[in-house]
Amino acid sequence: MTASSKVSIELGARTGGGAAVLDLEELLATRLLVQGNSGSGKSHLLRRLLEQSAPWVQQAVIDPEGDFVTLADRFGHVVVDAQRGEADLQNIAARVRQHRVSVVLNLEGLDSEQQMRAAAAFLGGLFDADRDVWYPVLVVVDEAQLFAPSAAGEVSDEARKVSLGAMTNLMCRGRKRGLAGVIATQRLAKLAKNVAAEASNFLMGRTFLDIDMARAADLLGMDRRQAEMFRDLESGNFVALGPALARRPLPVRIGAVETSARSTSPKLLPLPEASSGEGAHDLIFTPGPDEARSLIPRRAVSAPVPSTADVLAQLARSGPRAQPAPVETVPTLSPEQRQAAIDLALREILAESDAAFRTIPVLYQDFLVRCRIRRVGGEPLSLSAFRRRLAVAHAGIDLAEAEAEDSPWAEVLTMAGGLPDDMQGVFLALARAAFDRRPCPSDAEVARAYGSRSPGRARRLIAYMEERQVVVCRLDGRGRRIVAIPGLAWETEPGDPNAAATEPVPAATGTD
């Protein structure tokens, strides 16, 4: 491995000052999702990312609008015109991996079904490459909702299936093969959920629709009110979050680019003089000198499509790129070292004073970053296992002790395991209060432990747990609540359900 030399590229500037950087090696492992309405600056952002990272990593761009073909002149990308058979595209993709050449798959001019089939064939070829050529490739897909739509559209089911399958492979199973997905979409709600969910890095741009905002908020672990900020973002401004970008949502302004988009947004220009009156009539009804050409399909008028043989020859000539970075650069830890590293990362997170006020997905991102810093390979803990561990720790329970067979806590953990993930922390906090014979937490405290401010929510939670028979509630003569854990002789002291929350309850184990 090339030690841990870190390659960072500059995306632009932080809104608050300073450079906004992206850790390229980290990106290869954790993928990126860019979201923003049309005109928010996604394609510009992708171009900036491609230009800055071109010297470091091989790139393949799935380009529905032929925007990125201009990378060819400046950075040497080979343009693959998608108007050819699927088998051809697949073979070309295999060669692309073999020769490690950066490419732009130009899908311009195809209808949506053809675009899906061509992208699927090409992505399939990249994905199915032989194991000995699993070098890292940044696979950038602009307008990803075209290839991984969340709902059936006007295209055939079959086209949708192959395209969605290829996108799912890229985002869910590509990493081991060196494929790092970077996808952009104008409508999060139109992008298949499983494809979006595999990215750990996000750049969120201007977003108008509530449904997209809600999904963006969920992915970022922000509450919906916070996500309102996406509505007011200017074009070119994004909020960054994720292990390769920032540990907290960070507003950034994307920097300038060296190449230009070929298709620029329409600009209003003064009309030529002949465009009105009799001149105009002549212009459209009188045959021009190059009339014959207008009978040829429009597509053929533009640059001729190079033959497959030409493209293959060009790929073979290009040769391998510099800076070959091995796919897996992480030395393996022993199981004990790994466990110790995971435990330490968890303890560090709990020790941070603001942990209680950060949502679980944000804490989880933080946890993954810390594990990666310690070179813990693979998936250290799933999100739901992480949530459980956090809940146990918040409740002041020693997990090793609790997992011992004769520990009464083992039973409590089993009961917790039968509850929805986000409720387990609240239940464990109640169990802990009962074990310690402390007064029963008030509604406000229960709500806070759940990451909510609503006492009504707290009462519904307790009622739900009672229904599931993991707690038994009763009131004493003065209306104070007592919670008992059935099967164990544990019971809280009476506590006023309407009391204000006193100390901060360190257990934001749910989302509101």
Ligand SMILES: Nc1ncnc2c1ncn2[C@@H]1O[C@H](COP(=O)(O)OP(=O)(O)O)[C@@H](O)[C@H]1O
């Ligand atoms: N960070 C930026 N700096 C300068 N111009 C930008 C920036 N981001 C976007 N633009 C310009 O705004 C317009 C829309 O951007 P584009 O990337 O095409 O949006 P999208 O792909 O989201 O529809 C383009 O003309 C682009 O050049």
Ligand SMILES: [Mg+2]
């Ligand atoms: Mg665009």
